Amino acid sequence: MLEYNVCARRIDGHGGEASVKEARIILDTDVNGRLDAFNPAELFLAALAACMIKGIERATPMLKFDLRGVEVKLHGVRQDSPPKMNSIDYELIVDTDETDHRLELLHANVRKYGTISNTIAEAVRLDGIIRRKS
Incomplete structure (x- = not known):
């Protein structure tokens, strides 16, 4: 541990x-x-983004995945009473020439092995996509 x-x-x-x-x-x-x-909610989202980027850094050598860059966009929805995060949507934008299948494989690895993303996904609706940078 x-x-x-x-x-x-x-x-x-x-x-x-x-x-x-x-x-x-x-x-x-x-x-x-x-x-x-950063306020606490923004720090929370930044931690999720950092987790996803770190997951990509971990997975790319194992998958022999070639990329030039990654961007994570997050949108969190917070309710007021009781105060809590209701949902988080994300977009992983990868600058790569890899195939769509390999891009989805990278996404699956990020979702499966992320400490912060796995913790959040048990408490909040966490949905997202991965796409190639245009």
Whole structure:
């Protein structure tokens, strides 16, 4: 089993900071929001995107899959009462010359082996597509 530790602290009424290893990220904890930091819902979606990109990085050498780049677009829908994320839709855009079948194989690997995506999929409707960059 792997274990993870993150430390977060309040800086002031407008934000906080989370740190791990040698990295830090500013958190939008202001009730009015702020433009220069991720709020908790955006961090949640960013974690999912990072999981998918990391899954692609893991799968491409095993599948001998050639790509030039990847982009992940996410859309989350949050309800107010009780506050929770209801659904997440995503689009994986891969810059590649691989066949459609191989593209779908990459997508299956990303969905099957993603720690964050598997955790989220058990709690929230998570739907998405993979497509070739035009």
